[in-house]
Structure formats: C-alpha cells, structure tokens
Amino acid sequence: MSPIKIGAIEIEFPVVLAALAGYSDLPYRLICRSCGAAYTTTEAMLDRQVAVEIRRRRKMTRIDDADRPVAGQIMGTGPATMAEAAAGLRELGFDVIDLNFACPVRKVISRKRGGYLMDDPDLALEIVRAVIDAVPDRPVTIKLRRAFRASDEAHAAFWKIAGGAFEAGVAAISVHARSVDQKYSGRADWGFLAKVKREFPDRTIIGSGDIHTAADALRMIAETGVDGVAAARGAIGNPWIFRQARDLAAGREPFMPTLDDQRELILRHFRLASDAYGPKRAVRIIHNFGIRYARVHPHPAKTRAAFYHIRTEKDLLTLMDTWYR
Numbered sequence: 001m002s003p004i005k006i007g008a009i010e011i012e013f014p015v016v017l018a019a020l021a022g023y024s025d026l027p028y029r030l031i032c033r034s035c036g037a038a039y040t041t042t043e044a045m046l047d048r049q050v051a052v053e054i055r056r057r058r059k060m061t062r063i064d065d066a067d068r069p070v071a072g073q074i075m076g077t078g079p080a081t082m083a084e085a086a087a088g089l090r091e092l093g094f095d096v097i098d099l100n101f102a103c104p105v106r107k108v109i110s111r112k113r114g115g116y117l118m119d120d121p122d123l124a125l126e127i128v129r130a131v132i133d134a135v136p137d138r139p140v141t142i143k144l145r146r147a148f149r150a151s152d153e154a155h156a157a158f159w160k161i162a163g164g165a166f167e168a169g170v171a172a173i174s175v176h177a178r179s180v181d182q183k184y185s186g187r188a189d190w191g192f193l194a195k196v197k198r199e200f201p202d203r204t205i206i207g208s209g210d211i212h213t214a215a216d217a218l219r220m221i222a223e224t225g226v227d228g229v230a231a232a233r234g235a236i237g238n239p240w241i242f243r244q245a246r247d248l249a250a251g252r253e254p255f256m257p258t259l260d261d262q263r264e265l266i267l268r269h270f271r272l273a274s275d276a277y278g279p280k281r282a283v284r285i286i287h288n289f290g291i292r293y294a295r296v297h298p299h300p301a302k303t304r305a306a307f308y309h310i311r312t313e314k315d316l317l318t319l320m321d322t323w324y325r
C-alpha cells in the first residue's frame with residue numbers, strides 16, 4: 001500500500017474518504033480523520049453557493065487544520081462561475097479543488113451540472129481549463145463516472161474528458177465505476193477501473209464503487225491497480241474502515257470497535273456537530289448517523305430503532321446509557 005500523490009501533496013495512506021453529500025461535512029471528516037483517513041473531500045457544493053457561503057461564513061466551507069489535506073468539491077455548469085468558486089475555496093485554504101462531473105440526481109442533470117458533463121466533454125474540459133487557470137497554485141482533480149450511459153459514444157466521452165483533463169493539468173481523477181444513469185444501483189465495474197489505470201499508468205487514479213469493507217478497499221487496489229480508493233457508503237456509520245484498512249495492509253487483524261469505543265465516538269461526533277451547527281441540529285444529524293452507526297452494534301436492528309426515536313440531547317444520552325454500556 002503506497003502513498004498517493006495529488007500534485008505536490010502526498011497522501012500517506014491510499015484509502016480515503018469519498019465526497020458524500022449529507023455526510024462528509026467537517027464534523028464527520030474529523031471523525032474519519034481520527035480513525036485514520038488521510039485525505040477527505042467535502043460534500044458537493046454548488047458553484048454559486050460557494051460565494052454565498054463564504055460571505056455569510058456558513059459552515060459548509062469551514063476547514064480545520066486537523067482535517068488536511070482536504071479537497072473542496074464544486075459542482076456547476078459555467079466555466080466562469082466554477083472558476084470563481086474555485087478561487088474562493090483556494091482563498092479559504094482548501095488544499096485541492098475537486099470538480100464534480102458525476103452526480104446523477106435528476107435536478108442536477110437537468111441543470112447541466114454534475115453527471116450531465118459526462119455527456120458534454122467539450123464543456124467539461126472548458127470548465128477544467130477555466131478552474132486550472134483560476135487556481136494555478138492548487139491541484140485540481142475531477143470526479144467522473146464510467147460514462148453517462150452504456151453506449152460506445154458515452155464511453156468515448158469518458159476517454160475524451162479524462163485524457164483532455166490530464167493534458168490540461170489535472171492532478172488526479174476519481175472514477176466511480178458506475179454510469180450516471182445507473183445512479184447507485186447494480187455493480188460497479190472494477191474492470192473499467194483497471195482499464196483506466198492501464199491507459200494512464202503514470203497518473204493518479206482513485207477508484208470508487210462497492211467499497212463495503214476495508215477488505216474491499218485493499219482488493220480494489222490489488223485487482224485494478226488504482227492508486228487510491230475512496231470509501232463512500234462503506235464509511236457511513238463505519239469510520240473505523242480506515243483503521244481497519246491500515247490493519248489489514250499491515251497484516252494485523254482489523255480493529256473492531258467495542259461498545260465503549262462506539263459510545264465515545266458517537267458522543268464526540270455529537271459534540272463536533274453541536275459546535276458546528278448547535279445542539280438542536282446536532283441531534284438530527286446524530287439521529288441520521290446513528291441509524292448507520294447501529295450497523296456495527298451487536299444488536300443492529302434494536303439500536304437502529306432506538307436511534308430512530310431520538311428527538312433531544314437527553315434522548316441521545318439515554319440511548320447511549322441503554323445500548324452502549
């Protein structure tokens with residue numbers, strides 16, 4: 001397991017946290033860091049929203065030195081607004097600027113953002129060039145899907161974007177090995193990741209898709225040759241996946257969190273979320289995450305049901321006393 005390079009930045013362990021809307025906010029990124037994630041990416045932020053976030057000092061663009069190197073991910077359709085957003089994130093201190101050409105949500109596609117760009121390679125490359133010009137001293141990376149749909153033309157668009165982007169100077173490409181129209185269903189095509197790595201042997205490629213466990217992450221690297229792996233759904237509720245991947249890579253038994261470990265981490269997550277958003281919203285956040293944290297509990301169904309009912313901080317503390325002692 002070798003470190004990965006994103007421009008001049010070295011990431012010491014190649015299993016990293018994927019961009020996850022609704023999940024990879026600063027509190028959860030800090031939680032994943034504490035479990036061994038060496039690199040993280042924010043949730044996708046709309047290009048126009050970035051300027052508003054910065055002006056109003058909102059939470060989405062907050063960074064913390066304990067969470068570095070960190071990529072700020074932006075999504076949009078206009079080269080000029082994307083370039084402006086990238087410059088704003090650079091100013092805030094993001095280490096890497098990541099461009100989302102992968103989001104499959106219908107409303108995003110209909111506004112020619114995210115995954116739409118897999119179908120419009122010329123516009124995608126125009127955005128890439130505008131952003132690189134706007135942030136010459138920061139690595140720029142892109143997140144792609146395997147294609148927009150399963151057709152020869154759509155596959156050709158992937159190669160045009162990937163080749164053109166590397167030529168323009170992107171530092172790394174992340175590939176979610178599903179097509180845009182597949183959304184999140186069906187299997188990710190790891191064979192495609194191997195093809196991408198074969199085509200760009202000297203470039204940094206980060207693979208994504210179907211990483212449910214730490215063993216999957218190591219297997220993706222072994223089977224496809226990608227340089228790094230982004231844990232996405234496999235990291236929601238199991239931030240220990242990073243530590244487990246490090247254990248497996250070192251030939252150790254993977255760490256299994258005890259109930260004490262789980263309680264400590266969930267309460268720490270609650271405190272980080274309270275600091276960021278206030279206690280009321282933090283309870284809602286832990287309600288959502290708790291349902292996911294329950295999967296590593298010895299009684300997942302009952303614990304999930306308990307998280308489902310929490311409405312106040314007191315409910316959360318009672319739940320912790322009941323299920324995590």
Ligand SMILES: Cc1cc2nc3c(=O)[nH]c(=O)nc-3n(C[C@H](O)[C@H](O)[C@H](O)COP(=O)(O)O)c2cc1C
Pocket residue numbers: 018019020021022042043044073100102103143176184188208209210211212230231232233234
């Ligand atoms: C809830 C959720 C939110 C996501 N949000 C983003 C996002 O904001 N930006 C992005 O590039 N990918 C996003 N993704 C895609 C993931 O980063 C990843 O590529 C995808 O889930 C495939 O990996 P998996 O099959 O291991 O989950 C999201 C995925 C999920 C499930």
